[in-house]
Amino acid sequence: xxxxxxxxxxxxxxxxxxxxxxxxxxxxxxxxxxxxxxxxxxxxxxxxxxxxxxxxxxxxxxxxxxxxxxxxxxxxxxxxxxxxxxxxxxxxxxxxxxxxxxxxxxxxxxxxxxxxxxxxxxxxxxxxxxx
Numbered sequence: 001x002x003x004x005x006x007x008x009x010x011x012x013x014x015x016x017x018x019x020x021x022x023x024x025x026x027x028x029x030x031x032x033x034x035x036x037x038x039x040x041x042x043x044x045x046x047x048x049x050x051x052x053x054x055x056x057x058x059x060x061x062x063x064x065x066x067x068x069x070x071x072x073x074x075x076x077x078x079x080x081x082x083x084x085x086x087x088x089x090x091x092x093x094x095x096x097x098x099x100x101x102x103x104x105x106x107x108x109x110x111x112x113x114x115x116x117x118x119x120x121x122x123x124x125x126x127x128x129x130x131x
Contacts, residue, residue: 005038009072021065027100028058031090034074035104042126050111051123056085057105064099066092072099078127084108084116086127 009030017023032055039053066072072092079087086106092099110117 004075004077005034005041007034007037007074007076009074011066011068011070011072013068016068021067022099024060024062027060027062027092027102030072030074030092031058031060031102031104034076034090035088035106038076046122046126048123048126051117052109052111052114053086053106054109055104056107058102059104060100060102062100064094064097066094066099070094079103081119081124081127084118086119 011022015022015026035053072094074090074092076088076090079089081087084107086108088104088106089102090104091101108117108119108123109115
């Protein structure tokens with residue numbers, strides 16, 4: 001059964017744009033923050049310091065608005081992982097209302113050479129519960 005990792009966010013004044021709602025660019029920052037927080041948690045008991053993730057693609061659908069002071073829940077899970085890439089899905093909610101949903105393609109790199117490396121069993125085992 002797929003698990004989802006959740007992270008609670010609060011909307012701050014600097015997250016608001018000229019239309020008085022959360023700026024679209026803030027969602028991209030949150031996507032990175034949620035993915036990084038999740039990976040740090042997953043990998044903390046594993047020796048995976050030789051690897052880093054970089055984004056190659058974002059797809060975002062905006063569904064509803066959020067405003068200053070709102071409490072947001074970001075939920076993430078892993079999709080297809082093969083070769084050097086891994087999909088990550090993120091959905092942002094205010095209460096039960098879907099605000100935005102996204103899919104990001106991450107590429108695994110060697111932390112020293114910054115070259116793509118094949119995702120092997122040691123990393124698949126870490127990601128598996130969230131697929």
